[in-house]
Every structure is written in C-alpha cells, then in structure tokens.
Amino acid sequence: MDNDLCRLTGAEFPLFAFSHCRDVVAAVSRAGGFGVLGCSSFGSHQLEEELAWIDAHVDGKPYGVDILFPQVQQASSGMSMDDFAAAIPPGHVDFVVDLLARHDVTIARSEVIRDRLPPTAPDEAERLMEIAFRHPIRLIANALGVAPPLMIAHAKAAGVPVAALVGTKDHAIKQVQAGVDIIVAQGTEAAGHCGDISTLVLVPEVIRALRLLGRPYGDIPVIAAGGIVTGEQMAGAMAMGAQGAWTGTVWLATTQAETSPVIREKMVEARSQDTVRSKARSGKPCRQLKSAWNEAWDSPDTPDPLPFPLMPLICVPALNKTFAAAEAGSVSAKRLATYESGQGVGMIEAVRSATAVVQDFKQEFADAFAQFVRMVAAD
Ligand SMILES: Cc1cc2nc3c(=O)[nH]c(=O)nc-3n(C[C@H](O)[C@H](O)[C@H](O)COP(=O)(O)O)c2cc1C
Incomplete structure (x- = not known):
C-alpha cells in the first residue's frame, strides 16, 4: 500500500501493533505490519536488551517505540x-x-x-527515550499528554516521526501545534488509558479539525485506534480518512503475547x-x-x-x-x-499467532475493499 503514512514510517501495510512483547513487535513488522514496542514496563537496562533483540529479529523491517511521558507528572521528577x-x-x-x-x-x-521506580517517572522516561534513539526506530509515540519538546527535538534531529495518542480533537490540535508528525485518534473502545468519545466519531472529527487548522489530508496522517480487531474495521476507518489502524487488544490474545x-x-x-x-x-x-x-x-x-x-x-x-x-x-x-x-x-474467537493476525487483517481488508468497489460499480 502507498500513502503518506506508509512513506513516513516505511510500513508496507499500515497496521500498527502496540505491544509490550518484543516477539509480537518483530513478528508483526516481519509480516508487513508495523510493530510498536510499549516501553512503560521496562527499566532502561531491560529496554536496551529488548531493542537489541528486535534489531536482530526484525529482518530490517521498520518498527517503533511508545514511551509514556505524562505531562501532569512533572512534580514527581527526582523522587526516589x-x-x-x-x-x-x-x-x-x-x-x-x-x-x-x-x-x-x-x-x-x-x-x-x-x-x-515507575518507568513513567520523567527522569526514567528520558533515559528510555535516549536508549530508543540509539536503535533504528522508524517512529516514536507518546501518550498521556503533549509530546515533550525534548522528544520532538531529538526525533527531528534523528529524522524519526513523532506520533501522539489523543482522545479529543482539542488534544489533537495541541499536539500538532507542539510539532508532532502523526496523530493516533484513539476512541473510548480502546484498551488502556482512553477518553469517552467513540472511534467512529473521533477519527473524522480530528481529520476535520486538522483541515481547519490548515493541515489538509495527509499533511499530518491520522491513524484510527480503539476497537479495531479486524481488517474490515481497518478498511472502514480508512474510508473515513484515517491512513492506517493502531491496535493493541488483538495482540494480547496471540501465542507470542506476554x-x-x-x-x-x-x-x-x-x-x-x-x-x-x-x-x-x-x-x-x-x-x-x-x-x-x-x-x-x-x-x-x-x-x-x-x-x-x-x-x-x-x-x-x-x-x-x-x-x-x-x-x-x-x-x-x-x-x-x-x-x-x-x-x-x-x-x-481464538488465540492465533501474530503473523496469522496480520495475514487475516490483510485478507479481510482486501475483501471489504473489493465489496465496496463492487457496490459502487453496480450503481
Ligand atoms: C496492555 C496495553 C497497554 C497499553 N499501554 C499503552 C501505553 O503505555 N502507551 C500508549 O500510548 N498506549 C497504550 N495502550 C493503548 C494502545 O497503544 C492502543 O492505542 C490501543 O490498544 C488501541 O485500542 P484497541 O486496544 O482497541 O486495539 C495500551 C494498550 C494495551 C492493550
């Protein structure tokens, strides 16, 4: 597939897989998706090991990392x-x-x-970020607030796009103003920290808000997240203007998961x-x-x-x-x-391998798309 998001990240098929498990990350990227390692459960020493392992097992395919850099937690800086x-x-x-x-x-x-120490403590998050930039990551994502200037500056210098998770259009606008390159519009259906707006509403709302901000389609690619576990849903989200799907839950029920x-x-x-x-x-x-x-x-x-x-x-x-x-x-x-x-x-409905999940997504996506085209052609 070829769109702005694929060109920006190197993904062949823009199915992004958030996982704390290195095996899932590598398997998804090898299968043509894009694995994103969630770093919030690792100390700095362990993260170095995990990323070195991924580098050795990803066959040169692109992958990324996600670091929790909570804005509201700066008061805990320096706490033992x-x-x-x-x-x-x-x-x-x-x-x-x-x-x-x-x-x-x-x-x-x-x-x-x-x-x-909580890996989300600001000092620890900074250490994790520095380690991540020593590896050939093709994306760095931030959740729980506006991506910090340090992350954006580091990423720009390294030529790595920054993605930010948002649950409202106002958050999306703040992130874009801070300089992020990709917005992950995550609806309330999602696992983990989430807001209360559904993916079906949030995705087009964020795309429209970016257009009104003078950032037309594709300038800041939007990825849909929350509730997506099939390729048909991914096709639906992309019909609304998203350039890919960002998923978490579906990988937890895979044979490789943690x-x-x-x-x-x-x-x-x-x-x-x-x-x-x-x-x-x-x-x-x-x-x-x-x-x-x-x-x-x-x-x-x-x-x-x-x-x-x-x-x-x-x-x-x-x-x-x-x-x-x-x-x-x-x-x-x-x-x-x-x-x-x-x-x-x-x-x-069943535990599958991460590779099988990517393959199923591709097939379901293609079937949904073909059905759509047939429907329009029959008009
Ligand atoms: C176990 C788990 C932990 C998560 N932790 C984070 C996190 O640390 N940072 C983050 O940006 N998103 C986190 N998420 C959310 C995912 O990035 C993703 O947006 C979400 O899972 C998408 O919705 P879905 O679960 O319906 O596929 C987590 C998801 C799961 C399943």
Missing part, C-alpha cells in the same frame, strides 16, 4: 523509590493483602509495593460488554477486563484507587501473584485476574 513507597497509605497495602487472600492468593505486606494463558482464555470468553473503564489499574481511567479486582476497588465502601503513578506500584505485584495462582488452577484467582483490554475483545 522510597519517596514513592512512602506515599502509599498502609490501609491500601492491607486492602490488597485482604482482597487477594479472599481469592486464594497469598501476598506478604512486604511484597505489595513494586520495588522499581499475557498469562488465563488472560488469553478470559479474552476468548469475553463479550464486548465485559470491559470497564476504571481507575483500578493505573489510577487513571483505563479500559480493562471486568473482574473482581476492579469491582472491589470501584465499590463505594473500599479505599479509592491511588492516583497515577502510585496505583501501578501496588497493582502490578498483586496481579502477577493472581496470574500465578490462576494458572495453578484457582477459579477464584481467575475471577480476580484482569488486564488492559478494549471492547473489540468480543470479536476475538
């Missing part, structure tokens, strides 16, 4: 792990121990708080109404599988989820213990287990 730990109330630690115990999962009080087998099972079983936008995972509204974990935190008589970035510090160790107990056969732990997931999960 002890400072973060001290900000977590003991009552929240007790609540986690008790909630897990009620679901057959044992966690000691001393294990509740993750022993690693997800626990229990989560993959839950995803195949889930209907589209089985996700919830809750603060129970990160402290910000974040779409995830409905489970006893978010039900407990969202109930009125329990402690409120902590603000970002404290909530992930107590959420990650607890859910890791939960996955282990569920994998060992505990039904109650399986009920507690959750993971980021978008509404498109309802259309995931």
Whole structure:
C-alpha cells in the first residue's frame, strides 16, 4: 500500500501493533505490519536488551517505540523509590493483602509495593527515550499528554516521526501545534488509558479539525485506534480518512503475547460488554477486563484507587501473584485476574499467532475493499 503514512514510517501495510512483547513487535513488522514496542514496563537496562533483540529479529523491517511521558507528572521528577513507597497509605497495602487472600492468593505486606521506580517517572522516561534513539526506530509515540519538546527535538534531529495518542480533537490540535508528525485518534473502545468519545466519531472529527487548522489530508496522517480487531474495521476507518489502524487488544490474545494463558482464555470468553473503564489499574481511567479486582476497588465502601503513578506500584505485584495462582488452577484467582483490554475483545474467537493476525487483517481488508468497489460499480 502507498500513502503518506506508509512513506513516513516505511510500513508496507499500515497496521500498527502496540505491544509490550518484543516477539509480537518483530513478528508483526516481519509480516508487513508495523510493530510498536510499549516501553512503560521496562527499566532502561531491560529496554536496551529488548531493542537489541528486535534489531536482530526484525529482518530490517521498520518498527517503533511508545514511551509514556505524562505531562501532569512533572512534580514527581527526582523522587526516589522510597519517596514513592512512602506515599502509599498502609490501609491500601492491607486492602490488597485482604482482597487477594479472599481469592486464594497469598501476598506478604512486604511484597505489595513494586520495588522499581515507575518507568513513567520523567527522569526514567528520558533515559528510555535516549536508549530508543540509539536503535533504528522508524517512529516514536507518546501518550498521556503533549509530546515533550525534548522528544520532538531529538526525533527531528534523528529524522524519526513523532506520533501522539489523543482522545479529543482539542488534544489533537495541541499536539500538532507542539510539532508532532502523526496523530493516533484513539476512541473510548480502546484498551488502556482512553477518553469517552467513540472511534467512529473521533477519527473524522480530528481529520476535520486538522483541515481547519490548515493541515489538509495527509499533511499530518491520522491513524484510527480503539476497537479495531479486524481488517474490515481497518478498511472502514480508512474510508473515513484515517491512513492506517493502531491496535493493541488483538495482540494480547496471540501465542507470542506476554499475557498469562488465563488472560488469553478470559479474552476468548469475553463479550464486548465485559470491559470497564476504571481507575483500578493505573489510577487513571483505563479500559480493562471486568473482574473482581476492579469491582472491589470501584465499590463505594473500599479505599479509592491511588492516583497515577502510585496505583501501578501496588497493582502490578498483586496481579502477577493472581496470574500465578490462576494458572495453578484457582477459579477464584481467575475471577480476580484482569488486564488492559478494549471492547473489540468480543470479536476475538481464538488465540492465533501474530503473523496469522496480520495475514487475516490483510485478507479481510482486501475483501471489504473489493465489496465496496463492487457496490459502487453496480450503481
Ligand atoms: C496492555 C496495553 C497497554 C497499553 N499501554 C499503552 C501505553 O503505555 N502507551 C500508549 O500510548 N498506549 C497504550 N495502550 C493503548 C494502545 O497503544 C492502543 O492505542 C490501543 O490498544 C488501541 O485500542 P484497541 O486496544 O482497541 O486495539 C495500551 C494498550 C494495551 C492493550
């Protein structure tokens, strides 16, 4: 395929795959899509290893990275792990121990708080970005606010396009004014942090807002995100003016994904109404599988989820213990287990390889397009 986005990023087929898993990133890029490694779960040392591995396994195909650079978190710059730990109330630690115990999962009080700085702390995000630019990345993406000037300057110098995720047209305008090259218009259907506008409305709204800003079609390519798990949906989004699809959920149910087998099972079983936008995972509204974990935190008589970035510090160790107990056969732990997931999960019917997902997308896209052309020609 040939459009502005493909030329800018080197993608053969503009299916962008956000994943925390290097195997998925490399497999998607090798299959003609474009893998984007989410860096928020890595420390700097580990990121270097992951990117070196991708370089060795991607057969020279293009890939990118996504770094969380939250705008509102600058106050935590310079905070040590002890400072973060001290900000977590003991009552929240007790609540986690008790909630897990009620679901057959044992966690000691001393294990509740993750022993690693949040990778989204500004200093850590900067370190991750510097490492990323030492590799042949073809795109750098930023979420949770306007891409920082440092990222944009670094990217311009390296000739790497900057993409930014937005959930409203106003955010898109701010990002373009800050100098980003690509907008990912992410609707509320999406896994992870999301707003409340649907993809179907947001994509054309953002494209129109950019045109009114004097940036006509293709000048700043827009990628549609949120709820897209098939090639037909990708074709639909591109008929609205998007130049590609940006996806996350569909890769979580692949054989290569980092997800626990229990989560993959839950995803195949889930209907589209089985996700919830809750603060129970990160402290910000974040779409995830409905489970006893978010039900407990969202109930009125329990402690409120902590603000970002404290909530992930107590959420990650607890859910890791939960996955282990569920994998060992505990039904109650399986009920507690959750993971980021978008509404498109309802259309995931089986666990496939990432390569097969790209191939299915291509076929479905071509079929949808051919059907469209036949319909117009028959007129
Ligand atoms: C497990 C998971 C974690 C995510 N974390 C991030 C992130 O750190 N940064 C980001 O820009 N987007 C993140 N996202 C959102 C994806 O980039 C993408 O926009 C979204 O998954 C698209 O919607 P879909 O899930 O319906 O395909 C995450 C998605 C998933 C599935």
